[in-house]
Amino acid sequence: xxxxxxxxxxxxxxxxxxxxxxxxxxxxxxxxxxxxxxxxxxxxxxxxxxxxxxxxxxxxxxxxxxxxxxxxxxxxxxxxxxxxxxxxxxxxxxxxxxxxxxxxxxxxxxxxxxxxxxxxxxxxxxxxxxxxxxxxxxxxxxxxxxxxxxxxxxxxxxxxxxxxxxxxxxxxxxxxxxxxxxxxxxxxxxxxxxxxxxxxxxxxxxxxxxxxxxxxxxxxxxxxxxxxxxxxxxxxxxxxxxxxxxxxxxxxxxxxxxxxxxxxxxxxxxxxxxxxxxxxxxxxxxxxxxxxxxxxxxxxxxxxxxxxxxxxxxxxxxxxxxxxxxxxxxxxxxxxxxxxxxxxxxxxxxxxxxxxxxxxxxxxxxxxxxxxxxxxxxxxxxxxxxxxxxxxxxxxxxxxxxxxxxxxxxxxxxxxxxxxxxxxxxxxxxxx
Numbered sequence: 001x002x003x004x005x006x007x008x009x010x011x012x013x014x015x016x017x018x019x020x021x022x023x024x025x026x027x028x029x030x031x032x033x034x035x036x037x038x039x040x041x042x043x044x045x046x047x048x049x050x051x052x053x054x055x056x057x058x059x060x061x062x063x064x065x066x067x068x069x070x071x072x073x074x075x076x077x078x079x080x081x082x083x084x085x086x087x088x089x090x091x092x093x094x095x096x097x098x099x100x101x102x103x104x105x106x107x108x109x110x111x112x113x114x115x116x117x118x119x120x121x122x123x124x125x126x127x128x129x130x131x132x133x134x135x136x137x138x139x140x141x142x143x144x145x146x147x148x149x150x151x152x153x154x155x156x157x158x159x160x161x162x163x164x165x166x167x168x169x170x171x172x173x174x175x176x177x178x179x180x181x182x183x184x185x186x187x188x189x190x191x192x193x194x195x196x197x198x199x200x201x202x203x204x205x206x207x208x209x210x211x212x213x214x215x216x217x218x219x220x221x222x223x224x225x226x227x228x229x230x231x232x233x234x235x236x237x238x239x240x241x242x243x244x245x246x247x248x249x250x251x252x253x254x255x256x257x258x259x260x261x262x263x264x265x266x267x268x269x270x271x272x273x274x275x276x277x278x279x280x281x282x283x284x285x286x287x288x289x290x291x292x293x294x295x296x297x298x299x300x301x302x303x304x305x306x307x308x309x310x311x312x313x314x315x316x317x318x319x320x321x322x323x324x325x326x327x328x329x330x331x332x333x334x335x336x337x338x339x340x341x342x343x344x345x346x347x348x349x350x351x352x353x354x355x356x357x358x359x360x361x362x363x364x365x366x367x368x369x370x371x372x373x374x375x376x377x378x379x380x381x382x383x384x385x386x387x388x389x390x391x392x393x394x395x396x397x398x399x400x401x402x403x404x405x406x407x408x409x410x411x412x413x414x415x416x417x418x419x420x421x422x423x424x425x426x427x428x429x430x431x432x
Contacts, residue, residue, distance in 0.1 A: 001078050001079065001080065002078070002079045003058070003076050003077070003078060003079075004052070004053045004055060004076065004077040004078075004079050005073045005076060006037060006049070006051060006052075006073065006074055006075040006076065006077055007071055007072060007073050007074065008040070008049065008068045008069065008070050008071060008072050008074055009049065009070070010070055010071075016069060016070055016129075016133075017042075017067055017068060017069050017070065018040040018041060018042045018067070018068055018070075019040065019041045019042075019065060019066070019067050019068075020038060020039075020040055020062055020063065020064055020065065020066050020068060020074070021039045021040060021041045021046065021064065021065075021206075022038065022039040022064060023037070023038045023039075023060065023064065024036050024037055024038055024039065024048070025037050025038070025057045026057065027057055027058065027059065027060060028056065028057065028058075029056065029057050030055075030056055031051045031053075031054065031055055031056065031057055031077060032051070032054050033051060033052065033053055033054045034050050034051065034052075035050060035051055036048035036049065036050050036051075037049055037050065037051050037057065037075065038074070038075075040068075041206060042337050045304065045335045045336070045337050045339065045340050046207075046333065047335070047336055047337060049074075051077060053077055053079050054079065054080075055077040055078050055079035055080065056077065056078045057075060057076075057077055058076045058077060058078045059075060059076040060074075060075050061073060061074055061075060061076075062074050062075075121141075121142055121152075121153075123141060123152075123153060124152070124154075124155075124221065124281070126155055126280065126281075127141075127153050127154070127155060127157075127158050130155065130158050130159065130162070131158060134158075134162045136158065136161070136162065140161070141153060141158070144157055144158070144161060145157075148281065148282075154281050154282070155280070155281050156281070191203065205300070205302070207298075207302045207304075208302055211302060211303055214364070215361050217364065218361050218362050218363070218364045219361060221364060222362050222364070222367070222403040222404075222405060223403060223404035223405050224359075224361070224362065224401055224402075224403070224404070225401070225402055225403075225404040225407075225409065225412060226359050226399060226400065226401050226402075227399075227400045227402070227409070227412050227413045227416050228357055228397055228398070228399050228400070229397070229398050229400075229416050229417060229420050230395055230396070230397050230398075230420075231395065231396055231397070231398055231420040231423050231424060232380070232393050232394070232395055232424050233375060233394050233395065233396055233423055233424070233426075234393050234394040234395075235424075235426045235427075235428040236257070236260055236394075236423060236426045237375065237394040238428055239426065239427075239428045239430060240255060240257065240260070242428075243255065243432050246432070247320075247432050250432075251317060251320070251321070253320055253321055253324050254320075254324060255320055255432075256320070256323065256324075257372075257375070258294070258323050258327075258349060259316060259319035259320040259322075259323045260316070260423075260426070261347065261349075261372055261419075261423070262292055262294070262308065262311060262319055262323065262347060263311075263314075263316060263319055263422075264419050264422040264423050265292060265311075265345070265347055265370060265419055266290050266292060266311040266312040266314075267312070267418075267422055268415055268416075268418040268419045268422060269290050269312070269344075269345055269415075270290065270312055271415075271418055272411060272414065272415045272418065273286065274407065274411050275345060275367065275368050275402070275407065275411065275412075275415045276290055276344050276345055277344075277367055277406065278344070278365040278366055278367065279365055279367060279403065279405065279406055280365065284406055287344040289309070289310055289342075289344065290310065290311050290312040290344060290345070291307050291308065291309050291310065291311065291342050291343050291344045291345075292307065292308045292311040292343070292344075292345055292346070292347060293305040293306070293307050293308075293343035293345065293346035293347065293363055293366075294306055294307070294308060294323065294326060294327070294346075294347060295346060295347070295348035295349070295360075295363075296326070296327055296330040296331075297352075298330065298331065298333075299331060304330055304335065304340065305340060305343060305346060305363060306326035306327075306329070306330055306335055306339045306340055307326075307339065307340060307341065307342055307343040308322045308323070308326065309342065316432060317432065326339060343363065343366065344366060345366055345368055345369070345370075346360075346362075346363040346366060346368075346369040346370070347369070347370050347371075347372065348360050348369060348370070348371050348372070349371075349372045350371045350372065350373060350374075350399075351372050351373045351374035351375065351396065354374055355373060355374060356373045356374055356376070356397055357371060357373040357397035357398075357399040358371040358373070358399055359371070359399060359401060360399065360401050361401065362401055362402070362403055367402055367403040367405075367406055367407050368400065368401065368402040368403065368407065368412070368415070369400075369401050369402075370398060370399070370400050370401075370416065370419065371398070371399040371400075371401070372396065372398065373396045373397035373398070373399065374396065375394055375395070375396045376394070376395060376396065377392050377393070377394060378392070378393060378395050379391070379392060379393075380392075380393040380395065398416050398419060398420060400412055400413075400415065400416035402415075
C-alpha cells in the first residue's frame with residue numbers, strides 16, 4: 001500500500017484559498033481516479049476536487065467550513081500496487097509534522113477570523129487580503145494613519161507597517177478580539193424576528209452574502225457615472241432570423257444576440273483601450289488582453305460573471321460557442337474557478353428580463369460595465385434621399401456605467417457610441 005496526498009489544486013490566478021463545503025466521501029470509502037472527493041467554494045465559484053488516483057480514503061485533515069490554502073494536503077488516499085511511492089520514514093515524519101502545523105494554523109484562522117464589517121472604516125479588497133496573509137488584526141488596521149483619500153489605508157501603508165512592526169501579529173490580535181466577544185455580545189448580530197409572526201425570515205446563502213459585499217464595496221470604491229444611447233439593431237435582428245437555423249444545424253449551437261453584442265464591445269475596447277484598464281490605489285493598470293465578463297443569472301437567483309478570454313480574437317462562431325459554453329456551465333454549476341478570473345470589462349444583459357435599460361454596478365477592479373436593454377419594435381424616423389418617413393424599427397438602449405475616477409465623460413460616452421456604431425453598421429448580408 002502507498003499513501004497519496006490529495007492537495008487543494010491551483011484554481012486560477014488570484015485564488016489562494018478555498019472553503020470546504022462538503023465531503024462527498026468518508027474515511028474508508030473507495031475512490032476511482034477522477035472521481036470527486038469533496039466540494040469547495042472560493043469567493044467566485046463552487047467546484048469539486050477530484051482524486052488523481054484510485055484507492056481508499058484513509059484520512060481527512062480538514063472539516064467542513066475549514067479554510068484551506070492552495071497546495072495544502074487535505075486528505076490521504078491509500079493506493080494499491082505502489083503506484084505512488086511511499087515516502088521514506090524520515091521524510092514522512094517531516095511531512096506529517098508540516099501537515100499538523102498547517103492544520104493548527106488553519107484552526108487558528110477559522111477560530112478567530114477578522115470581521116471587517118465591525119469597522120466603520122473602508123478597506124480595499126487588496127488591503128484586506130494583505131492583512132489576512134500577514135496576520136494584521138482589525139485593531140491594527142484601524143490604528144493606521146492612511147495616506148490615501150480621506151485617510152484610507154493604501155497598499156503602501158500596510159506593506160510599510162508589516163515591514164516595520166516589531167510586535168507579533170498574533171499576540172496583538174488576541175487581546176483585542178477576546179475581550180470584545182465578552183464585553184460586547186451584541187457584536188454577534190441576532191437574526192431578525194417577524195413582528196407579526198407571519199413574515200418569513202431567511203438568511204442569505206453564502207454566495208448572496210459575497211455578492212452583497214461586492215456590490216457595496218464597488219459603490220464605495222468607484223464614482224459611478226452613466227451614459228445611455230439608443231441603437232437601431234434592425235439589421236442584426238433580420239440577419240439573425242435569417243441564419244440562426246442554418247447556424248444551429250451546422251454548428252450544433254444556438255445563435256443568440258449576445259455573441260453579436262460581445263463582438264462589437266471587443267472591437268470598441270480595441271479602439272478605446274482606456275476602458276480596458278483596472279485601478280489599484282493611485283495606479284492605473286493597462287490590460288494587454290481583452291477578456292469580457294458575461295454576467296449570468298443562476299437558477300437560484302444569484303449572479304456569476306464567467307469570462308471570455310481574448311474575446312477580440314474570436315470570430316462569430318468562436319464567440320457563440322464561448323458564450324453558450326460558459327452560460328450552460330454556469331446554469332449547471334460546472335464553472336471552474338479560472339472561468340471567472342481575469343476579466344477586464346463586463347457586459348450584462350438586463351433585457352433578458354424585459355428591462356429597457358439599467359444602471360449596472362461596476363465589477364471591481366474594472367472601470368466599466370455595459371448593460372444591454374430589451375430589443376423593442378418602435379416607430380422611428382427613417383431618413384432617405386426622397387425624404388423622411390415613419391417606420392417600424394427594432395431598437396434597444398445601451399447603458400454604460402464607468403468609473404469617473406479615471407474615465408471622464410468624453411471617453412465613457414465615446415466608447416458606448418462606438419459600440420452603437422458597430423451595431424448599426426452590421427452587414428445584413430454577412431456570412432457566418
